[in-house]
Amino acid sequence: MKGTILSGVLAMTALPVSAADLAMIVGNGDYSGDRALSSGELPLRAVSDLEDAGVRVLQARNASSSALRDLAERFEEAADDGEGLVVVLSGRFLSTGQDTYFLPVDRSPDLAAGAAGALELSRRALPVSALLPILGEADGPALLVLATERGDRGTLSDGAAYLTRGLGQLPEDSGVTIVTGTPVAVAGLVTGLTDSGQSIASMVRGTPELTAVGEPPRRQPFLDTGGSSAGEDDRLWEVVRELDTVAAIELYLSRYPSGQHAGEARDRLAYLSDPARQAEATESALGLSGDQRREIQRNLSLLGYNTRGIDGIFGPGTRSAIGRFQEENGFTRSTYLTRDQILRLDDRAAVRAAEIEREDAERRRQREAQDNAFWQDTGEGRDETALRQYLDRYPDGLHSETARDRLAAIEARNRAQADEAENAHWARARSEDDVEGYRRYLEQHPNGRFEETARARIEELRQQGGQENRAAAAEEQALGLNAVTRRLIEQRLEGLGRNPGAVDGEFTDETRRALRQYQSDSGLPTSGYLNEPTVVRLLADSVRSLLD
Known part of the structure; x- marks a missing residue:
């Protein structure tokens, strides 16, 4: 809308603008709340061109109610001395069915919502009907240009039934040329005011986003500054490059198909029109944060699309996963x-997360039933052999703490019954707590009182130091989990009824036991170490709150 609105308005008149001509241009974009209009200020770009042509310009940027009224009063006073008159209003509008009102930027939310009512609207906004008599008295051409977004229309949810957003019905018999258009279209029009090869009629005809009320004038040019078309070409291209949209470039090419910048325009148009580029630009416009990208990767992984990492970086793995998701949906x-697509992905992931919870609950129920049955079969740990059989089968089972406590009591009794030498050797083995130490004890006391305990501990140490465990530990380390994430994982385990120990970000034996229990219930490889599938499932229905 930059210079477009004004250019469009001026271009639509049939007579040249003289030194006595007068224009009023208002560009409102900084509306409060969610009604901001980023392109509302674009028509002000035309001010310098008009002034260079000898037009007196009254202008306002982001005008409040009082500033808007003051400017309109100044325009009315100065109009008596003007020959041609031009008014350009760019921003938000409301219609009562009888009149159209241009909204100021201050206190606009209640106006835009219709909460203020028609009487308050007429006091605080600028009625279009008030401008038409002033323009109609012009000795020369009279133009009114109204610019707003194409989608800024419709009924109000909370306002009076007779109020609607956008432009209402505009009179065709006012004696004033009226043009409406989108910001981009109007921006192109403004820059064409001094183009000797264009009339308002031709510009409206060649730009679908522009509409004239009635038949627009055909005289050309609207402004006659004596300049060359090269300057006009450059000025339009400057605006187009700043907008950098398909619509803006197409507008330039329709105006200057053989212009100085036509080649560059066609190259840029081909780039912006490429489907892959458009798709990339659409995603880029969403402004996804790192946390939002990680959540998307988590959702994809939850649905079985391998992103090869949950790091907030959309690399080849994530792009491939997104492509598969798109094809299958x-x-x-x-x-x-x-x-x-993000909303669809989120919905499907939420459904899958709920399914996972149900599946995990059922596996846990079955595991606990089997656990209890085996505990009963072993006589509820009637002796040391039975206790070790239970722990071999269920090292993190429901009765594992009871079994370990009983084994500790048995070990204490053995200490009391062993001789001094054996106790000393056992104490050393326990202190070293490695395979070599326990083997040395067994060589010294092959049938000692701590034989079963020593052999059981050797087996535990072998499992902990085995290749699989080393690989699992390395995989967890590769995740690069920070202390905050580790605490969140402990909180999640605690919330699921496991006992991870202190929630402090330190993964202790209790944490590893809780992880093994969770992995077992979830049908995941049981290692007690984190990997991507475990993290994805563990945080399946809590990641959103954790990342906020």
Whole structure:
């Protein structure tokens, strides 16, 4: 809308603008709340061109109610001395069905919502009907340009039934040329005011986003500054490059198909029109944060699409996973996400997370039933052999703490019954707590009182130091979990009824035991170490709150 609105308005008149001509341009974009209009200020770009042509310009940027009224009063006073008159209003509008009102930027939310009512609206906003008599008295051409976004229309959810957003019905018999358009279209129009090869009629005809009320004038040019078309070409291209949209570039090419920048324009248009580029730009416009990207990767992984990492970086693995998700869910494969696709992904992941919870609960119920049955079969740990059989089968079982406590009591009794030498050797083995120490004890006391305990501990140490455990530990380390994430994992384990020990970000034996229990219940490889599938499932229904 930068210079477009004004250019469009001026370009639509049939007579040249003289030194006595007068223009009023208002660009409102900084509306409060969610009604901001980023392109609302674009028509002000035309001010310098008009002033260079000898037009007196009254202008306002982001005008409040009082500033808008003051400017309109100044325009009315100065209009008596003006020959041609031009008014450009760019921003938000409301319609009562009888009139259209241009909204100020201050206190706009209640106006835009219709909460203020028609009377308050007429006091605080600028009615279009008030401008038409002033423009109609012009000795020369009279133009009114109203610029707003195409989608800024519709009924109000909370306001009066007679109020609607956007432009209402505009009169065709006012004697004033009226043009409406989108910001981009109007921006192109403004820059064409001094183009000797263009009339308002031709510009409206060649730009679908522009509409004239009635038949627009055909005289050309609207402004006659005596300049060359090269300057006009450059000025339009400057605006187009700043907007950098397909619509803006197409507008330039329709105006200057053989212009100085036509080649560059066509190259840029081809780039922006490429489907892959458009898909990339659509995702980029979402402004996804690192946390949001990690959540998307978590959701993809939860649904079985391997992203090869949950790190907030959309590399080849994530792009491939997105492509598969798109193909299997009826979307065109681009490997770049849209807002709708993210919402679909989130919904499907939430359903899958609930399924996982149910599956895990059922596995846990079955495991606990089997655990209790085996405990009963071994006579509830009637002796040391039975206790060790139970722990071999269920090292993290429901009765594992009881079994270990009983074994500790048995070891204490053995200490009391062993001779001084054997106790000393056993104490040393316990202190060293490694395979070599326990083997040395067994060589010294092959039938000693701590024989079973020594052999059981050797087996535990071998399992802990085995190749699989080393690989699992390395895989966990590769995740690069920080202390905050580790605490979140402990909190999640605690919330699931496991006992990970202190929630402090330090993974102790209790934490490893809780992880093994969770992995077993979830049908995951049981190692007691974290990997990507464990993290994805463990945080399946809590990651959103954890990352907020």
